Amino acid sequence: xxxxxxxxxxxxxxxxxxxxxxxxxxxxxxxxxxxxxxxxxxxxxxxxxxxxxxxxxxxxxxxxxxxxxxxxxxxxxxxxxxxxxxxxxxxxxxxxxxxxxxxxxxxxxxxxxxxxxxxxxxxxxxxxxxxxxxxxxxxxxxxxxxxxxxxxxxxxxxxxxxxxxxxxxxxxxxxxxxxxxxxxxxxxxxxxxxxxxxxxxxxxxxxxxxxxxxxxxxxxxxxxxxxxxxxxxxxxxxxx
Amino acid sequence: xxxxxxxxxxxxxxxxxxxxxxxxxxxxxxxxxxxxxxxxxxxxxxxxxxxxxxxxxxxxxxxxxxxxxxxxxxxxxxxxxxxxxxxxxxxxxxxxxxxxxxxxxxxxxxxxxxxxxxxxxxxxxxxxxxxxxxxxxxxxxxxxxxxxxxxxxxxxxxxxxxxxxxxxxxxxxxxxxxxxxxxxxxxxxxxxxxxxxxxxxxxxxxxxxxxxxxxxxxxxxxxxxxxxxxxxxxxxxxxx
Numbered sequence: 001x002x003x004x005x006x007x008x009x010x011x012x013x014x015x016x017x018x019x020x021x022x023x024x025x026x027x028x029x030x031x032x033x034x035x036x037x038x039x040x041x042x043x044x045x046x047x048x049x050x051x052x053x054x055x056x057x058x059x060x061x062x063x064x065x066x067x068x069x070x071x072x073x074x075x076x077x078x079x080x081x082x083x084x085x086x087x088x089x090x091x092x093x094x095x096x097x098x099x100x101x102x103x104x105x106x107x108x109x110x111x112x113x114x115x116x117x118x119x120x121x122x123x124x125x126x127x128x129x130x131x132x133x134x135x136x137x138x139x140x141x142x143x144x145x146x147x148x149x150x151x152x153x154x155x156x157x158x159x160x161x162x163x164x165x166x167x168x169x170x171x172x173x174x175x176x177x178x179x180x181x182x183x184x185x186x187x188x189x190x191x192x193x194x195x196x197x198x199x200x201x202x203x204x205x206x207x208x209x210x211x212x213x214x215x216x217x218x219x220x221x222x223x224x225x226x227x228x229x230x231x232x233x234x235x236x237x238x239x240x
Numbered sequence: 241x242x243x244x245x246x247x248x249x250x251x252x253x254x255x256x257x258x259x260x261x262x263x264x265x266x267x268x269x270x271x272x273x274x275x276x277x278x279x280x281x282x283x284x285x286x287x288x289x290x291x292x293x294x295x296x297x298x299x300x301x302x303x304x305x306x307x308x309x310x311x312x313x314x315x316x317x318x319x320x321x322x323x324x325x326x327x328x329x330x331x332x333x334x335x336x337x338x339x340x341x342x343x344x345x346x347x348x349x350x351x352x353x354x355x356x357x358x359x360x361x362x363x364x365x366x367x368x369x370x371x372x373x374x375x376x377x378x379x380x381x382x383x384x385x386x387x388x389x390x391x392x393x394x395x396x397x398x399x400x401x402x403x404x405x406x407x408x409x410x411x412x413x414x415x416x417x418x419x420x421x422x423x424x425x426x427x428x429x430x431x432x433x434x435x436x437x438x439x440x441x442x443x444x445x446x447x448x449x450x451x452x453x454x455x456x457x458x459x460x461x462x463x464x465x466x467x468x469x470x471x472x473x474x475x476x477x478x479x480x
Binding site: 001003004007068071072073074075076078079080083084088089090165168169171172175176189192193196201204205208211212215216218219220222223 | 243244247304307308311312313314315316318319320322323324326328329330405408409411412415416428429430432433445446448449452453456460
């Protein structure tokens with residue numbers, strides 16, 4: 001047990017004294033989380049709204065696709081993008097591999113299923129009468145969408161926080177595409193991997209502790225939000 | 241585009257001919273999914289049932305903990321576990337560092353929150369009458385739990401699907417505690433992370449990615465069909 005305590009003891013000062021490498025990673029991680037989540041929100045929420053409200057053909061198929069993409073392994077997404085972005089490939093001329101940009105792109109793509117599928121789920125969970133009534137009273141599509149979004153706002157915020165959570169903890173795709181370059185395009189999660197691989201345990205622990213703290217704050221805010229909104233919870237319901 | 245075509249076709253050839261390295265990756269991945277999910281189900285189902293049905297103090301806090309652990313970053317689990325199982329650590333005498341056993345433990349820890357939190361949610365989503373009636377008719381706790389689990393089996397299956405999905409795609413923890421040793425502790429997903437050198441001369445990586453995709457589609461697809469047969473169910477956010 002003493003070894004474990006010692007490792008933690010060695011890690012704390014690194015956080016406390018603001019190790020410059022650690023600060024750089026924190027900065028980049030926040031940047032990635034902010035950019036990826038906002039793009040995924042701007043693109044994903046309207047799609048989620050359309051899927052949740054729409055009555056067009058192929059809606060069910062698209063819904064299943066959105067749900068399935070939640071289960072896509074990030075390593076696979078990374079590998080597929082790598083194939084597209086490598087030099088001889090169609091998008092090779094963009095020279096994206098091993099850059100910071102590619103980390104933003106990868107995390108946005110991985111966050112997108114969360115904003116799309118969870119927004120759609122939140123909309124579908126609304127009491128049916130509400131939207132039917134709005135339509136009957138002559139609301140236009142946009143008005144119905146605005147109403148639905150306002151009613152399902154807690155579910156949508158949870159969707160956005162889930163997206164934020166993945167962009168904080170994911171490592172596989174960004175390590176494959178970005179190359180996990182020291183102090184350049186590392187996030188807290190990928191830097192942890194890097195530090196462990198070179199045997200720097202106090203460094204790895206320090207980074208892991210900061211990452212864990214961010215996740216706890218994030219999930220704590222979800223819990224608070226759900227508590228405030230009258231105990232809304234993620235549930236499985238049998239369709240009737 | 242011909243480059244992509246070439247990559248894919250040579251990858252397929254490799255898979256069809258049963259490349260020994262791919263076989264080993266596949267076997268590690270499947271063993272990991274089977275062992276960790278089974279362990280997580282054995283440990284997690286009773287806990288989930290207790291959280292879903294129980295009326296003891298601290299139930300809410302425990303459920304909150306289970307929900308928050310859903311967002312546990314794999315790399316954090318990996319680092320902390322590794323420190324415990326390294327030779328100098330408290331469990332060092334077990335000598336499981338960089339073995340598949342350590343990977344089983346890591347993935348069980350990561351799969352457990354899915355089983356616990358989603359089982360509890362599924363049971364709570366049940367019609368209240370069923371368990372109340374059983375209680376009134378004098379069912380014992382075990383009978384009650386068995387009844388609730390049977391009634392909520394669709395939700396429980398969804399929990400298992402989520403757990404299998406996580407064990408197949410997660411890399412952060414297994415790479416750290418398993419050390420990604422070729423032929424021993426390398427899974428399909430972690431092999432993608434470790435090597436990622438796509439080149440026309442090395443179709444191995446593309447083949448690994450394709451195989452991972454196939455595993456995800458087949459495993460999760462089968463489980464989902466099984467679940468759908470059990471009844472209609474959708475993942476929803478419901479306010480209570």
